[in-house]
Amino acid sequence: MTDTEIINIILQGGRNEYRTLVERYQSMVFRTCMGFLHDKDDANDLTQEVFIQAYQSLNKFKGDSAFSTWIYRIAVNASLNSVRKNSSGPILSRLDLLFNTGKERELSFPVYDAEDPENIFIKLEKSKWIQNALDSLPENQRTAIVLSKYDDLSQKEISKIMMITEGAVESLIQRAKANLKVKLSSTYKKMRLIP
């Protein structure tokens, strides 16, 4: 059954059909959220919010673009809003760290049993290193690079999601890569990431 057919059924009262859409697109929405938030729990929560928001706005989906494009847009906007919200309260987040009142963060990379703690630490540092570099990018460059690297989308697909030309996407990705390179190189030696 196509996405449009499922949406028509849902709009006629077949709520349970939404499960099919969720199962079809949850991994890609989750990856997008992960690319912005770098935290499994946060990405899960945001994925949930994205699907709830999409369900509530389903009647606004006109079918001009693919459902995947539409839900990607919702995921990108929700992720950017979440990032903005998190970055607007640095004092609170520092207090949270200071008093350890926050939840225990799950590592954003897989850790295998009996792995050397030093190795885990190096992985964690590396992970923070790339996250900080990605987070320092302007929003449009960040969106383009996340959709390209995390979701493996083509420039054509990214251009539809971001509603810009393919040329503009290419330019954004090139600038993002150049900025990332500068940022990563500048912190590379300080952190002694590579033994």
Place this chain on the structure above:
Amino acid sequence: MNCQLCQKESDKYREGKLSDDLRTKVESHLQQCNECAESYRIQSIAESIIYQEKAISPDINLTARIMARIENLEDTGYKISKPFIRVLQPALIVASMAAAIFIGVLIGNIYKPAGTVISRPVELSLIDDATIESVDILSNE
């Protein structure tokens, strides 16, 4: 091969998308140029971290959680409705409130409780204000 070309082709080299000839040139340049080699190494680490993050899957219960939230929403009265109904609903509420206020004021003006009607004495209605002497004239005298 110069540094600029090497760095331009480094992504394709990493992904194994270069022709044999170009791949050999990139490899040879990376062996000779420390700066490009370091840059290539950094990019490779970044790619591997992104790859690790991409490998993480969403919670297995995520679909169930989403469907439960939607069920709760609908149990509390939320229904997906067509856009015109969504606009029409608040408009109808506002219109009905305005109508209720108007009717309330109208009824309030028409209704006069029997006990509170003040009847004007006949003597007072016969007094002609124009014939009453001005207080100013009296005070001047």
